[in-house]
Amino acid sequence: MCWLRSPRHRSVSFASLLLAVAFCAGSALAATATAVATALPEGMQRITSVEGITEYRLTNGLRVLLFPDASKDTATVNVTYLVGSRHEGYGESGMAHLLEHMVFKGTPKHPDIPQELTAHGARPNGSTAFDRTNYFESFSATETNLDWALELEADRMVNSNIAKQDLDSEFSVVRNEFEVGENSPQGVLLERMLSTAFLWHNYGKSTIGSRSDIERVPIDRLKAFYRLWYRPANAVLVVAGKFDEARTLGKIAQFYGPIPNPSEPLPSTYTSEPAQDGEREVVLRRVGDVQMTGAVYHVPAGSHPDFAAVEVAAFILGDEPSGRLYKTLVESKAATSVFASAWQLHDPGVLIVGAEASKQQSLTEIRDVMLKTTEEFGHSAPSAEEVERARQNLLTSWDTEMRNSEWAAIGLSEWSAQGDWRLMFVHRDRLKAVQPSDVQRVAKAYLRRENRTTGMYFPADQPLRAEVPDRPDIAPAVSDYKGGAALAAGEVFDASPAAIDARTLRAKIAPGIKLSMLPKKTRGATVNLSMSFHFGDQESLQGQSEAGSMAGQMLMRGSANHTRQQLQDELARLQSQLYVGGSPTGAWVSLEAKRESLQATLRLAAEMLRQPTFPAAEFELLRQEWLMAEEENKTDPSRLAYTRLGKHLNEWPKTDPRYVESPEESIAALKAVTLQQAKQFHVSFYGASSAEVAVVGDFDAKQVQAWITELFAGWKNAKPYKRLSSPYVARPAIDERIPVADKESAVFAAGLELNVRDDAPEYPALVLGDFMIGGGFLNSRLATRIRRTDGLSYGVGSYLYASSEEPAGYFGASAIYAPQNAEKLVTAFREELVKVLDKGFTPEEIAEAKQGWLQEEKVSRANDGELVGSLSSNEYLGRTMAWDAAFEQKIAALTNDQIVAALRKHLDVAKISIVQSGSFP
Numbered sequence: 001m002c003w004l005r006s007p008r009h010r011s012v013s014f015a016s017l018l019l020a021v022a023f024c025a026g027s028a029l030a031a032t033a034t035a036v037a038t039a040l041p042e043g044m045q046r047i048t049s050v051e052g053i054t055e056y057r058l059t060n061g062l063r064v065l066l067f068p069d070a071s072k073d074t075a076t077v078n079v080t081y082l083v084g085s086r087h088e089g090y091g092e093s094g095m096a097h098l099l100e101h102m103v104f105k106g107t108p109k110h111p112d113i114p115q116e117l118t119a120h121g122a123r124p125n126g127s128t129a130f131d132r133t134n135y136f137e138s139f140s141a142t143e144t145n146l147d148w149a150l151e152l153e154a155d156r157m158v159n160s161n162i163a164k165q166d167l168d169s170e171f172s173v174v175r176n177e178f179e180v181g182e183n184s185p186q187g188v189l190l191e192r193m194l195s196t197a198f199l200w201h202n203y204g205k206s207t208i209g210s211r212s213d214i215e216r217v218p219i220d221r222l223k224a225f226y227r228l229w230y231r232p233a234n235a236v237l238v239v240a241g242k243f244d245e246a247r248t249l250g251k252i253a254q255f256y257g258p259i260p261n262p263s264e265p266l267p268s269t270y271t272s273e274p275a276q277d278g279e280r281e282v283v284l285r286r287v288g289d290v291q292m293t294g295a296v297y298h299v300p301a302g303s304h305p306d307f308a309a310v311e312v313a314a315f316i317l318g319d320e321p322s323g324r325l326y327k328t329l330v331e332s333k334a335a336t337s338v339f340a341s342a343w344q345l346h347d348p349g350v351l352i353v354g355a356e357a358s359k360q361q362s363l364t365e366i367r368d369v370m371l372k373t374t375e376e377f378g379h380s381a382p383s384a385e386e387v388e389r390a391r392q393n394l395l396t397s398w399d400t401e402m403r404n405s406e407w408a409a410i411g412l413s414e415w416s417a418q419g420d421w422r423l424m425f426v427h428r429d430r431l432k433a434v435q436p437s438d439v440q441r442v443a444k445a446y447l448r449r450e451n452r453t454t455g456m457y458f459p460a461d462q463p464l465r466a467e468v469p470d471r472p473d474i475a476p477a478v479s480d481y482k483g484g485a486a487l488a489a490g491e492v493f494d495a496s497p498a499a500i501d502a503r504t505l506r507a508k509i510a511p512g513i514k515l516s517m518l519p520k521k522t523r524g525a526t527v528n529l530s531m532s533f534h535f536g537d538q539e540s541l542q543g544q545s546e547a548g549s550m551a552g553q554m555l556m557r558g559s560a561n562h563t564r565q566q567l568q569d570e571l572a573r574l575q576s577q578l579y580v581g582g583s584p585t586g587a588w589v590s591l592e593a594k595r596e597s598l599q600a601t602l603r604l605a606a607e608m609l610r611q612p613t614f615p616a617a618e619f620e621l622l623r624q625e626w627l628m629a630e631e632e633n634k635t636d637p638s639r640l641a642y643t644r645l646g647k648h649l650n651e652w653p654k655t656d657p658r659y660v661e662s663p664e665e666s667i668a669a670l671k672a673v674t675l676q677q678a679k680q681f682h683v684s685f686y687g688a689s690s691a692e693v694a695v696v697g698d699f700d701a702k703q704v705q706a707w708i709t710e711l712f713a714g715w716k717n718a719k720p721y722k723r724l725s726s727p728y729v730a731r732p733a734i735d736e737r738i739p740v741a742d743k744e745s746a747v748f749a750a751g752l753e754l755n756v757r758d759d760a761p762e763y764p765a766l767v768l769g770d771f772m773i774g775g776g777f778l779n780s781r782l783a784t785r786i787r788r789t790d791g792l793s794y795g796v797g798s799y800l801y802a803s804s805e806e807p808a809g810y811f812g813a814s815a816i817y818a819p820q821n822a823e824k825l826v827t828a829f830r831e832e833l834v835k836v837l838d839k840g841f842t843p844e845e846i847a848e849a850k851q852g853w854l855q856e857e858k859v860s861r862a863n864d865g866e867l868v869g870s871l872s873s874n875e876y877l878g879r880t881m882a883w884d885a886a887f888e889q890k891i892a893a894l895t896n897d898q899i900v901a902a903l904r905k906h907l908d909v910a911k912i913s914i915v916q917s918g919s920f921p
Contacts, residue, residue, distance in 0.1 A: 041253035050422050053412075056249065061233025062256050065412060065421060066248065067240035069405035075241035076409035077149040078136035079157070080416050082236070083229035085207040086130045086269055086346065094209015095217060095225050097128040098174050102222065103135065105166040107159040110152055120145050128207055131346040132417035138406050141242035147251055150239075154255035157235065162226050164219045175215060178208050185286045189294065189457040190352070192282045197296045197350065197453035201273040231261045236416040240409035273298065273348065277742075280453040288459035290336075293367040294354030295374065296453045299446050302344030302418045308430035309438040310446065314342040314351050315390035316382050316439070317374060322389060328373045329355050334366050344427075346418050351446065363456055371454070378444030381436040391431055398428050488698075491521035495861040497881035497888075504871065504881075505701050509709050511716045512689040514875040517704060518696045522864065527598050527697030530868040531589035531605070532876065533582075535685040537722035542655045545584050546673040547681040550622065552582020554678060557618035559604075560611035564618060567604065576601040580608045584657040585724060587686065592865070595698045599707055606711040612682060619675045626670050633663040637747040637917035640738045645749045645915045649731050649810075658724060687717030694871035696864045728755040728808045733910060737822070738917040746819040746918020748793075750829065754809030754906050758802040764890040765902035766800055766809075772841050772849045772899075773833070774798025774813055779848075781832045786815060792825050793817045804877050811907060819918040826914060833909045840900035850892055857888060 040046060040056070044064075047055040056064040084096050104126065106113050117124045122137040122145075135153060139145040191206045198204025208214075237256070239248055276298055300306045318340025320326050329335035335355040343349040353374050355366050401407050415424045505517040536544070556579070557564045571578055576593040578601055587609065593601040633639040646660035653659060661669065691712075695704055731753060756763060774782040774797040786796045793815040802809030817825050841849075860866045874880060 041250050041257075043257045044249060044253050048422070050425055053408075053421070055421070056252075058232065058253065058257055060257065060259060060261055061231075062259075063236045063416075064249075064252055065236065065238045066245055067238065067405055067408055067412075068243065068245055069240060070242050072405065073141050073242055074138055074406060075141040075146055075149075075239065075243050076136055076138040076406045077146070077153060078134055078238040078240070078409040078413060079153045080132050080134040080236045080238070080413040081230055082132055082234050082417060084129050084131045084133060084417070085205055085209070086202045087229065087267075088202060088205070088209075091213060092217075092221070092225065093205050093213045094174070094178075094207070095213070095222060096133050096229075097207055097209065098170075098214060098217065099162075099222060099226055100126045100128045100133050100135075101170050101174055102162050102166060102226075103156050103160045105163070105170065106161055107155050108161070109155050109159065113152070113156070116148070116152065120148060122149070127413075129414075129417070130203055130207060132413055134410070134413040136410050138241075138409075143244075143247070146239075146243055146248065150248075150251050151255050153237070154259065157230055157232070157256075158259055160226065160230075162219070162223045167217075167219050167222065174208075175211065178211060178214060185284060185288045185457050185459070186290075186292050186356070188286065189282070189284045189292055189455045190354075192284055193294060193296045193352075193453050193455040194350070196280050196282050196455075197276070197298065198273055201271050201347065202269075203273075203345065203347065203349065227262055228264060228266070231266075232256060232259050233261050234266055236412070236421070238409045238412050240405040269347075276451050276453075279449050282453065282455040284455065284457045285460045286457070287462060288457070289359065291357045291359060291361065291363045291366075291459060292354060292455075292457040293357075293363055293370060294352060294455045295367075295371060296455075297351045297353075297374075297446050297448075297451050299342060299349055299351045299442075301346060301348050302427070303346075303420075303423055304348075305430060306438075306442050306445075307342070307344060308427060309434050309442040310351055311342045311344070311394060311431070312387060312390040312434050313377065313382075313439050313443050313447070314340040314353075315393060316386045317353055317377065319390070319393070322386070324373050324377070325353060325355065325370060328369055329366060334361060334369065338370075344414070344418065359459060363458065367454065367456060371449075371452070375447050375449060375452075377447055378440060381440040384436055387434060387436050387439060391434060394431055395428065398424075398431070487524040488521070490523040490698075493520055493862070495858060495867075497861070497885035500861065500867070500871075501881045506875075507705055509705070510713055511687070513691045513693055513708065513712060515705060515708060516692070516694040516871040516875050517699075517701045518694075518867070518871065519699055519701050520697065522698045525595040525698040526864070527591075527593055527595060527695065527699050528864040528868045529589070529591040529593075529598075529602070529693070529695045529697075530872045531587075531591075532692045532872055533587040533609075533686070533688060534585065534690040534721050534723070535587075535687065535717050535719065536585055536657075536724075537720060538724060540685075540719045541584055541657050541724070544681060544685075545655075545657045545659070545661075546669040547677040548582070548584030548657065548685070550619070550673055550678040551612075551614075551681040551686075552587060553622055554614050554619060555580045555582060555587070555608045555612050557622065558613040558615045559607045560613060561607060562604070564615075567608070570604060571601070574600055578605060580605055582686075598699055598704070602707055602711060609686065610712075610715060614675060614679050614682075616675055619678065623670055623673075627667060630663045630666045630670065633666075635740055635743070637738070637740050637743055637745070638749075639663060640740065641747045641749040641915045641917040644736065644738060644917075645751050645913060648734055648913055648915075649751055649753055650726075651729075658726065684718050688712045688715045689717040690721045692872040692875040694868040694875065696868045696871070723805065725806060726803070726808050727806060728753055730755075730911075731913065734913045734915070735826075736915050737920060738915065740917055740919055743819070743919045745816050746822060746916060746920070748796075748813075748815040748817060748822075748825055748829070748914070748916050750813040750912050750914045752811045752907065752912045754800075754802065754811055755807050756802045756809040756906060757807045758804045758809075760802070760807075762898075762902035762905060763802055764887060765894055765899045766802075766906060768846075768849055768853060768891055768894055769836070769841075769899045769903045770798055770800035770811065771853050772845055773836060776849070776852055781836060782813065782815075782829065785832050786825065786828050790824065790828055792821045792828065809906075811912075813912075819920045822916055822918070822920060826916075829914075830909055833907065833912075837900070837904055837907065837909070840896045840903075843896070846894070846896060846899070850894070853891060854888060857884070 043059040045057050047057050053065055053067045088095050104113050110116060117137065120139055122139040124137040126135040137149045139149065195204040237252065299310045317323055317325050318338060325338040325340060329338050335357045338355045340353045342351045353370060355370050357363060357366050401411055412421050415421045500518065503518050507515045509515055556567060559567065562570065574593065574597040576597050579590045581588060589605050591601055591605060643660060643662050650658060650660055693708055756766065772780060774780045778787060780797065782796050782798060786792050796815035798813040800811045813829065815825060
């Protein structure tokens with residue numbers, strides 16, 4: 001009974017690793033036979049015959065392979081179940097192998113199977129691999145022995161005890177087998193490489209399983225696994241050697257024919273490992289004396305036509321003494337041994353290369369030579385001599401196995417597990433046809449840096465591990481727990497616009513600060529504060545974009561009395577959240593603090609705003625961070641799509657702060673901007689001559705007004721402020737695609753400029769119409785069609801806004817989707833808009849939309865962090881919450897005719913610009 005870490009591997013110069021990795025014999029092939037000419041038993045049919053091996057099929061689905069060989073006075077019975085570690089679920093790792101042990105524990109009819117095997121002089125075993133489990137017995141070729149073996153395997157197919165008392169004793173045996181494997185650092189390194197190479201597929205899990213699953217598996221779950229997978233329709237029975245064919249078929253029909261299949265259908269595995277998109281590395285440190293390095297490359301399944309050439313490539317790399325790795329590493333005395341192996345599996349498998357060396361050698365240098373030798377293989381075809389040597393050796397191995405019917409019976413387990421036993425002959429023929437160009441092609445396709453996982457084992461003198469304890473029993477920790485003092489409870493707060501206006505206190509502070517304060521009791525005595533500072537005008541801001549952006553982002557990186565780290569430490573001590581930032585046209589502060597720490601947090605904010613020190617080292621760090629982000633943006637579909645759409649809809653000169661930069665333009669500007677320019681921008685533009693401050697929460701209004709006055713009085717802008725206007729300009733529609741390589745998801749961006757202000761009579765209808773087109777939670781027109789019905793996009797929606805100061809608005813839509821669905825997405829988007837403009841919405845849609853939109857507004861006002869933003873915005877615009885209340889009343893009174901009329905006035909499907917970016921077919 002054993003488990004295989006490397007099922008159906010072709011090993012070349014692999015003795016040392018084989019001893020460390022495989023714990024039982026495995027591969028064998030087949031010999032010659034003739035089909036039975038007599039009448040078949042009832043319920044059995046002949047399927048096919050290839051080179052002496054004949055397949056039969058029982059009504060219950062059992063596949064039977066007969067391989068007569070009268071040259072030896074022995075026979076072998078082998079039963080293969082098409083279940084291995086590939087089929088195990090969460091918590092089931094090692095279950096297929098554990099079950100293999102349990103099946104030897106007996107049935108009611110055969111209570112002592114080991115004793116029976118001994119009595120019949122059998123040479124038995126079982127083994128578990130990724131794709132299958134098998135049981136076999138080889139014995140003296142007598143009718144008695146053959147009948148016994150056939151009946152035994154039929155009985156334990158469905159009647160094995162799988163008893164709790166047997167599990168209690170056997171799991172420790174399996175655990176010991178696990179521990180034997182753990183004694184081999186080389187074998188453990190191989191497991192670590194596989195688990196890193198396979199992120200999702202079960203080939204990344206060792207067949208022996210995890211220690212915890214082995215020790216804790218419930219007996220009921222093990223029984224369920226047995227009942228599910230051990231059935232005639234999931235088994236292949238092989239009889240090879242000296243036997244009477246007609247009689248044997250009769251016995252098989254007698255013993256196996258009555259066995260029914262379970263009613264539960266067999267599940268199928270469907271996980272496919274995605275293409276690896278970059279090299280991965282594993283480092284292992286365990287007690288030992290010999291270093292090892294290796295690399296795993298993903299290759300096609302064993303049934304794929306390419307695999308023959310892959311196997312030849314592995315031989316050329318790893319053979320001794322002709323192999324390329326041997327010559328570059330062993331002959332140079334850098335390594336003591338090398339190996340290469342291609343694993344032939346049901347699903348895409350791996351080609352593994354490796355080298356061992358003494359502690360005195362540089363393992364890093366050995367790894368680099370190994371990888372270079374392996375990955376340069378694809379750049380030049382192997383010689384005809386190399387290919388012929390590999391072919392002859394592999395075919396000789398195949399022929400040697402074919403001449404031994406005992407090996408053939410066992411080896412057919414592997415071929416059956418790959419999908420069909422006849423693959424053994426197909427693969428042989430493919431080996432015969434391999435040409436040097438084929439080997440070069442597969443080496444170039446699969447032996448690549450981005451497709452490899454590298455492992456390095458460094459021997460240590462003592463164990464180097466951080467032992468993490470198991471999850472504790474939490475009952476003692478919580479049973480009598482009382483906790484500390486509860487947070488201060490907040491008051492019941494009426495978040496209606498009228499109530500907010502009634503409680504809001506307003507003041508003006510020189511040189512130009514408008515202050516809104518809403519004191520109230522909050523949970524935990526928290527305070528939210530928002531500041532907005534405006535500066536510059538059309539003329540003064542020309543050419544200042546990068547300097548203004550860098551100045552704004554440097555505010556939190558050092559001030560007159562604090563370094564960047566000290567600022568962070570002080571905020572942590574105060575238990576406050578503070579963000580201070582800026583752009584070419586303004587600066588802002590977002591703050592949340594407790595009542596007792598509000599003043600200190602405000603002082604920090606003022607210090608950052610008024611006295612930044614602009615450390616040169618921090619400036620360069622910020623520049624590098626932004627440069628890296630823009631380099632990534634060069635291939636980001638979202639950034640590319642919105643940049644193109646923005647450039648089309650906003651045609652400003654490059655010197656203007658409203659100009660939309662491409663990633664390349666941003667990179668050039670970031671490289672050109674200087675620290676002195678950022679400093680000078682702060683001196684020239686920053687000040688409080690035009691600013692709004694809003695405060696909501698648990699505070700004393702007089703104190704806060706006094707603090708704001710103390711901190712910002714007299715801080716004037718050196719240059720005058722005048723808002724940058726962005727008037728409406730009609731733009732022709734564009735429909736463009738921007739190709740980007742190697743992106744699984746594409747981006748759809750649509751936009752249309754609107755000639756409307758937010759106080760226009762039709763604006764409330766536009767807002768509610770957009771809410772029903774692409775807002776809400778998965779129930780808008782776009783979401784219902786594109787996500788829920790067509791299944792094209794995970795995220796799709798629309799948005800609409802209008803300026804409060806000039807007729808300039810915008811309607812936009814966005815979606816993420818698979819690139820092959822680009823046409824379907826655009827078609828669905830346009831069709832849904834046409835439907836809306838044609839007939840509008842149902843009464844139910846409008847009623848639900850009104851309720852949902854109004855509820856969202858109420859939730860927003862109840863959130864102090866959002867409410868301070870609304871108060872600040874209202875101060876800037878000279879409004880109160882009464883404006884919001886009136887707008888909500890207009891929303892509540894809307895009719896379908898009003899909504900459709902507003903949408904028809906401003907939305908024209910033909911004028912909407914669309915830009916898509918992704919890896920399109």
